[in-house]
Amino acid sequence: MMYLLWSLPALTVIGAIASGRVNTTTAAVLGLLAAIPIALFAAPTSFTLAQLAVALKRGAWIGWIITPYILGGLLFWQMAAQRRAGPDHGARESSATSLDLLERRRLLFFACFLVGPFAESATGFGVGMLGTVLLIRPLDLKPRETMVFALLSQTLIPWGAMGSGTLLASAYARVPAPQLALYSMVPVALLMIIWLALFWRTADRAGLRAPATERGREAVWMAASLALLSAATAVLGPETALLAAYGPLIVLRFLADRRPDRAQALAAARRAFPYIILIALLVTTRLVPGLNRGLASLAQWRPYADLPAWTPFLHAGTWLIAGALAMTAWQRRPGTLAAQARAAWKTGRHAVLSVFLFAMMAEALAGAGISQAYADGLFSSLRDWTILITPLLAGAFGILANSGNAPNSLFMPSQLSLALQAGLNVPAAAALLHVSGTAMGIFSPVRMSIAAGLAHGHGQERGVYVLLLPFALAAFGILLSLALLVVVST
Template sequence: MALAFHMMPLVGTVALLVSRRVSLLNAGVVGMALALAMLIAVQPTLDAAVDRAVVKAAEGAWLAWHAMSIIAAGLLFHRAFEACPRHTEPASGENRRRAVFVACFLVGPFAESVTGFGVGLVVALAMLRHMGLPPVHAAALGLFSQILAPWGAMGVGTRVGAELIGASFAELGTASALLMGIVLPCLLPVFWRLIHQSGLTSTLADRVTDVALAVCLAVLIWATNRFVAPELGGGLATGVLLLLVEGPRLIRSAGDVQRLLRQLWPYTALVGGLLATRLVPPLSDWTGNWLVLDPFGGLAPLALLRHPATWLVLVAAILLAGLPGRRARQVAGGALRAAVVPMLATLVFVELATFMSASGGAALFGRAWQDAAGHLAVLATPIFGAAAGALTGSNTASNALMMHIQLSLAAESGLSPMLTAALQTVSGSICTMLAPGRIVLAAGLVGLVKAEGAIYRLALPIGLVSVLSLLAVVVAVVGLRGWGLA
């Protein structure tokens, strides 16, 4: 009875999401209200309940603000970038296969890492639409743009996950990057199958090159998270590899290089500014100690001069300054209006998670599942993460819903808390590509009507392979511990 009582917020939220009759925001509001009621109900007195609820609500709002500010700033940056006039030319058709790989594994993930919220899918399909691929297959291939979703929107979902478990962003980002070193190569057979069905062939040399690039990408992601800044993990890694892959071709034409620099200077300024505030002394020391907001005494302090939102707004302001005043106001207003719903959804899901954790519901569910499944309970870790990501379409919401529950599930399994958090983050983030909203967006971008089922069937193996590769990690770690080798 106690378990059913405490799990009402999660079960109610999931039931509403599965019904498809209620939006993500409204489902989160219901779940948050139920979680708040649970928190109040377990307090000994009314005064204690009010005090506890106010404190936890304030803490949850502060944790959520880190993500909410990036959502608003990221959309402002994207809208400002798209509003500025630029000269573009159609992609060369000399090597469609290489162009498809670049769109799926580099350009799309780069855009998703820097801005997030499905922008990578828009960018990837803008390239794929003109390559003569079957529209359904192009839509499915475009969903590969979401494979670096743990670092989407400057790692906003991973940041929230780290804050919920009291770990540093860099620790969780680095652990997630290690898992991506396993997942990325495993996704290549799915990619090869899709491009083969699209009419493109792959030689042995092509496949060897793909594997080498996937491994390089994984190494760059890990190195960026470990030694630079986790919010740059996806954007910097894909950007560097993109230059290595496409650079030789561009160097042959000075005009191409100049045109590319003119078009991409906002991204260069954004990444350069974030790097400088972290790596260039004395600027790095100054930005790390000045204008640091810490209202809750060590709970996710926010360094304004280093925060991605600050730099996103700064570069967006420069872009908007080049537009007529009325147009700039329209762009800024439209971006902020578009940010309201995802910001509110982020807030309510983080509050839901905070209330559930404070009431003991997450720990209780973990113990109950552990009792029911025994030593097999931990095998559900990547599955639960994937399900939450596919249901919510948001790695922030997925982490907010499941992070504390996942830690409770793994408490008796031998998995470390950091590995468990990374499994949740990676599985939940990647499987956001299978959310109905992403599928509908992909269909609309390639001009298809009522083709969501066909796209979903083609894209489902991406999620399945990701989950299976992460499940193999769980089995290996638990097995090694059982043999006393880890």
């Protein structure tokens, strides 16, 4: 009975979203309101109002760290779109929409599986969806389909945000980060079969059907991309692997698909100039050790030792906002910035509020000891076979928290202990937990809210979830099968 009570906040959120009658923000408010009294009066240990206040502050800090990615990304994207709205804007849009069916299909693949993951690796926290939507917007797709394609940019999350989630998981699992990332490549590659099938089905619904030869070409590109990513991970580690692997692939794919002449190549470079400069600066600040250390030393705040620090001169959100300010100065239209800032808040407010509320709920449950007691009870009851429910638990927490950090911090210590006691493959067990928590975040209400905002599809989230349900079940099936393989192979 107590376990059911402890599950009530999560069940409240799931039920509210599934009802289709409330938005993500309202669902998060209901979940937090359910979590607070449970944490105060039903926790396994004493949990006071003062401790609750600390937990809520910790959740607010997490929200503060993530918010600049969302609002800064939206503001930068909208300012860049404003920059393109010059005299030749109509001609460019006409050129984009006049692509033949095969060219439109290839642009779609390029945006979802190359540009989106690259941008996500450089910045993290859903910013990759911005690049994807930007590229496919001229295709005039329906909001529901655009939302699905935006979510498909999130398929390589273990390498997102410079691999920070994988680095954190490796610390919990006491497994070297490159080794954990390479083991993670196995479930990621198998899940890519599901995501590619989702892409094919959604593209067909959008009227962008392709012959079997083109689907084969897409599958070959995907396999080559993952192979190159694996090699880069082995050599460089997860932090810079995707940037190093996908940068050349993006250029090669653009040249192969469009075969531009010199004028067209220069025109494409000018249109993409804000994004090229931004990504180049972000990559430089991360890959040049001296510059990275210098920027980090300028300012850093870490009120909680176990939570991310606020390093403004290294934070991608800071660079996104600075980029928007630079474009404002270049255009010499200061009034535009205020208008676009209001538009960015209108688009991203649900995602921002949801991040704060979900983080507060997770911190309250963790601070009260409920999360750990819930996990320990399950592991002590099922022993070796607990690993079979790891994908379900980690995936559910990943969906709820929009991050793999919650399931990693909650379950990884128990997963490590279980693997050692049962003689399981420790890197494989750790990678299974990590990928389950991170990969299933593609179905997170927070990410769905961001996708809805970018696609102007607020109110259509429930319909998109209906479309995604078979693929979510298939993904869980693959993860469960891998869990069984880990158990029986010992």
